[in-house]
Amino acid sequence: MTLYLKYRPQQVSELDLTSVREAMTKYLESFFKDGNLPHAWLFSGPRGLGKTSAARILAKAINCQGPGGKDTKAKGDFEPCNECEMCIAVTSGAAVDIMEIDAASNRGIDDIRELREKVRLAPMKAKYKVYIIDEVHMLTSEAANALLKTLEEPPGNTIFVLCTTEPDRLPETVISRCTRISFKKATLEDIVSKLERVAKAEKIEADKQALEILAKAGDGSFRDAIKLLEQAGLQSGKLDKAGAEKVLGMNTQLSADRFLELVYAGDAQKALEFVGQMVEEGINLRRFIERGVELLRERLLDDISNGRILGLIEGLEKAYERTKTTAVPQLPLEIFIIENSKTQASKPAEVIVEKKTEKTQKTESAKPSEEVKYELGEMQDKWAEVMKAVRPKNHSVEALLRSTKPLGFDGRSLTLEVFYKFHKDKLESEKCRRIVEVAVGEVMGVDGVKLFFKLGEKPARTSKVENITAEGVDEDIIKAAEDIFKAEAV
Ligand SMILES: [Zn+2]
Structure with missing residues (x-):
C-alpha cells in the first residue's frame, strides 16, 4: 500500500485541508442536530487533495453505528468511530451501500441509466446509500443530463458525492443542484x-x-x-x-525552466532526452506542462511582443490538450519539442541563451543579423512586400495572408494574427508555413524565421495593415478557399 493511502485521513478531524475540515464539520453538526443533510455534494479541486477520502469520511459519519454497533455514539458526535462494522466496511471499500464509480470508465448514458435503476432500491445495510462519482466531468453530456434528473428527484436515503478536478466542464444545472466544497491547493x-x-x-x-x-x-x-x-x-x-x-x-536541473531553455535554444535532442528522464522518474507530465505555461506566461508579460514565447505557449497548450487522449504519455511533449525546435536545430544558442552569453560573444566576430533590432512596425510596413514575394510561389497562400496581420516580430519569430480557424489550419501546414517563412526571411534580410499563428477576433477596420486589404476581404477568403481546395484535389 502506498503511504498516501496508508495515511489517508479516516476522520473529519484528520482532513488535511483546514477549509474542508471546517465545512464538513459545519454540515455534519447541523445534520446531527436537525437531521438536515444535503443529498448532492460537489467536491471540486486538483487531484491529490483528498476528495475521495473526504467522501468516504462523509459516508462513514452518516452511517456509523458507534462502537459495539448499536448506535452507542454520544449525541452530537459526528466523527465516525472507525470501529463498527459499517465504518470498517467503508474503509476497506467493502460496504455494499457505498458505491464508488469512476466516471472516466463509466461515462456513457447506459452506465447512468443503470445507476438510476439501482438508485431506486433501498439501502441494504446502511442508513444511507452513498454514490461517490469520481471525475464526474468525464460523463458524456447525455449521461450528465440523466444524472441531473436523478439529482432533481432525489431518492430518500441516498447521497451523491460528485468529485471533479475540472468543475468548469460540468453543466451549470448539475453544479447548482449540489452543495459545493472546494478543495484548494494545499499550503x-x-x-x-x-x-x-x-x-x-x-x-x-x-x-x-x-x-x-x-x-x-x-x-x-x-x-x-x-x-x-x-x-x-x-x-x-x-x-x-x-x-x-x-x-x-x-x-540534473530537472525543471520546466531548464526544459524550456533547451527547446528555446533548439536543442531537440537534449530536450527529448530530458522528457525521457522525467518519465523514468515518474514526474507528472501534465503538471510539468502547467508549470511550463506559467513560466512562459510570466516571460510573455514582460515582453508582450515576443512571438516566439507566444508560439511556445500555444504549443504547450496544445500538448496539454493532447495529454488527455494520448496513448503514450510523453508523446505530446515530444511533438511539441520537434515542432518548436526544428528550424532552430541547425543554429543552437538562440535568443535566451544569446542574452546570457552576450559578454563572451562580443569578442567573437559579431553576426550582422544579430545586431539589428527588429520592430513590429517595420514588419507591418513591409508586410505588403512579403505578400508580393509569396505571390509568385503560391498565390493562394498570398491570398490567405491578405487577411492576416503581423502581431509580433523579433527578428527570429513572427506571429501572425489570423481571423478564421480555417485559415490558421491551412497556413500552419508545413508547406504554407515554409513559403511564408522564406519570404519573410528574404524581405527582412534574416534567416531561420519561424512563423506562429494566433486566432484573433474579426479584424479591426482601422488597423494600419488592414488598409492593404480593405477592399474585398471576404472575396479573397472565398477565393483562397477555392484555390486551396482545387490545389488539393489535384
Ligand atoms: Zn463507526
Missing part, C-alpha cells in the same frame, strides 16, 4: 505538517528543510509530496536536503 505548511506526521509514523528521519523541498515540489498536492517522501525515505530511512534534491533530480 506549504499544510503539506509539511502532513509529511512530518507520515515521516514520524514511518520512522523516516527527515529534517525540516528536506520536507520543505518535497512539499514545494508536490505543488499543492498531498499525494505528490507523499509519493516523493516515499521514494526518498525507502532508500535509506534518512532524509536530508541533499537526499531530497536527489529525489527531485534537481541536481
